[in-house]
Amino acid sequence: MVAVTTEVSEKLQALPEAAAVALRMKAEHYFDVIRAMLDIFATKKSLDAIYVTSTIPSTSIINALDVLEIPLDHIWFVDCISQIMMSPGQKHDHAIYVESPTMLENLMLKVEYLIRKTADRKNLVILDSINSLAIHNNTKILSEFLHILVNNLRAKEAYTLIFSMEEYETEEIRNMLNLVSDETLQVEGEG
Amino acid sequence: MAPRERAEPEERERCITGVDGLDNILNGGIPRGNTVLVTGSVGTGKTSLCLEFLVHGAIAGENSLYVSVTENSEKLLANIIPYDFFDRKLIKEGHLVFIDLPVIYEKLGLEKLEFEFEEVNILITAIGNIVDELKIKRLVIDSITSVCYRLKTEENIRDFILKLGSMLSSRGCTSLLVSEISPAEERYSHYGVEEAIADGVVVTGNLERRGDLLRTLQVVKMRGTMHSRAKYVLDLTTVGVLLVPLLKGGSVAAATGG
Numbered sequence: 001m002v003a004v005t006t007e008v009s010e011k012l013q014a015l016p017e018a019a020a021v022a023l024r025m026k027a028e029h030y031f032d033v034i035r036a037m038l039d040i041f042a043t044k045k046s047l048d049a050i051y052v053t054s055t056i057p058s059t060s061i062i063n064a065l066d067v068l069e070i071p072l073d074h075i076w077f078v079d080c081i082s083q084i085m086m087s088p089g090q091k092h093d094h095a096i097y098v099e100s101p102t103m104l105e106n107l108m109l110k111v112e113y114l115i116r117k118t119a120d121r122k123n124l125v126i127l128d129s130i131n132s133l134a135i136h137n138n139t140k141i142l143s144e145f146l147h148i149l150v151n152n153l154r155a156k157e158a159y160t161l162i163f164s165m166e167e168y169e170t171e172e173i174r175n176m177l178n179l180v181s182d183e184t185l186q187v188e189g190e191g
Numbered sequence: 192m193a194p195r196e197r198a199e200p201e202e203r204e205r206c207i208t209g210v211d212g213l214d215n216i217l218n219g220g221i222p223r224g225n226t227v228l229v230t231g232s233v234g235t236g237k238t239s240l241c242l243e244f245l246v247h248g249a250i251a252g253e254n255s256l257y258v259s260v261t262e263n264s265e266k267l268l269a270n271i272i273p274y275d276f277f278d279r280k281l282i283k284e285g286h287l288v289f290i291d292l293p294v295i296y297e298k299l300g301l302e303k304l305e306f307e308f309e310e311v312n313i314l315i316t317a318i319g320n321i322v323d324e325l326k327i328k329r330l331v332i333d334s335i336t337s338v339c340y341r342l343k344t345e346e347n348i349r350d351f352i353l354k355l356g357s358m359l360s361s362r363g364c365t366s367l368l369v370s371e372i373s374p375a376e377e378r379y380s381h382y383g384v385e386e387a388i389a390d391g392v393v394v395t396g397n398l399e400r401r402g403d404l405l406r407t408l409q410v411v412k413m414r415g416t417m418h419s420r421a422k423y424v425l426d427l428t429t430v431g432v433l434l435v436p437l438l439k440g441g442s443v444a445a446a447t448g449g
Contacts, residue, residue, distance in 0.1 A: 099403065100403060102401060103403050104438055105424035105435050105438055106405070106424070109425075109433050113426065113430060117430065138440065140440035144439065148435070
């Protein structure tokens with residue numbers, strides 16, 4: 001599993017500034033990818049990470065980061081899933097909440113807000129994941145959203161990483177990612 | 192015959208609102224001296240937008256005045272969004288001024304519930320004097336609907352807004368007049384007169400899309416500048432009003448509140 005972390009962090013470090021990247025992975029590599037991104041890549045580049053989650057609640061990821069001993073100081077969450085789950089979970093200081101993953105404009109607004117709040121450092125914006133956003137939104141609106149978001153982030157010199165779980169990928173999702181990403185990184189998980 | 196050269200229209204000086212998204216929509220800001228109607232139903236962000244316009248003005252060294260008609264300004268200040276850029280020093284130093292219109296009514300002896308032509312003139316002169324005395328460059332009246340309520344006739348309302356706009360414009364003062372409309376209203380102002388006379392109309396509203404309620408903003412009219420007429424989604428935050436384009440890919444079910 002260390003191999004996956006090393007592989008991903010090396011691939012990320014080879015990226016050009018402000019790249020928009022589709023990160024294709026198997027679900028089993030999820031936490032290794034997170035470690036590579038947040039603990040190694042963002043730290044080395046002195047980036048503030050804005051983690052948009054529509055897959056699992058931010059509290060679950062925060063708990064995992066705690067186990068992995070990754071400090072939260074420069075990690076912020078836009079949580080689009082906790083409120084729709086109607087769970088009375090604890091709110092976290094480093095998380096802001098969007099009512100539903102269908103409110104894509106509000107998601108963009110929260111990312112913009114966090115970029116302004118962390119203006120002294122460059123940003124890494126992680127979209128976790130295109131597959132879960134595709135459950136709640138049709139392809140047309142999702143493509144439009146990605147197009148606007150990615151171009152906005154590029155203008156702000158932020159890196160964009162879009163997670164895609166291979167198990168749940170469709171032809172439409174692949175086309176969408178090809179359209180908006182500068183490149184696609186495949187997490188091999190070998191060696 | 193040589194083609195006649197057409198003179199390029201002179202670019203008007205801009206009043207930068209400080210709300211980045213809005214300044215982009217307006218191609219650099221509101222043309223200075225314009226009187227703009229900010230209209231929408233309750234809870235759509237009109238007051239916050241106007242306050243931010245004044246705070247940015249005050250920070251930029253332009254004296255700014257908020258005329259409160261319905262709400263006590265102390266109460267308003269207590270509920271103001273805790274903007275990261277707001278400093279109470281702006282009020283202490285007189286760059287940001289709050290005045291309650293009922294206090295002015297009282298001082299002017301305008302205690303009647305219905306104003307006639309003469310009272311309209313007294314009120315405009317009084318506002319003009321305040322603008323001169325405090326060297327005001329940005330003004331907000333919140334709300335013009337409540338003032339118009341006392342004017343009763345369309346003629347009086349038209350006369351009031353025309354004179355007010357012209358008085359402020361001649362002083363280089365850019366003004367926002369807040370107008371309250373009900374969500375079902377099909378026009379941009381309560382009396383239907385204000386929108387025709389104002390130099391600009393900014394509409395805030397609520398848009399329901401598949402059960403989600405989004406706050407929106409649209410510049411319908413702005414004299415003196417090219418501008419976008421598209422609808423944007425807004426968020427009221429401590430870094431100010433943020434705007435992003437409304438996504439059109441999905442099915443928009445129903446629009447309410449302008």
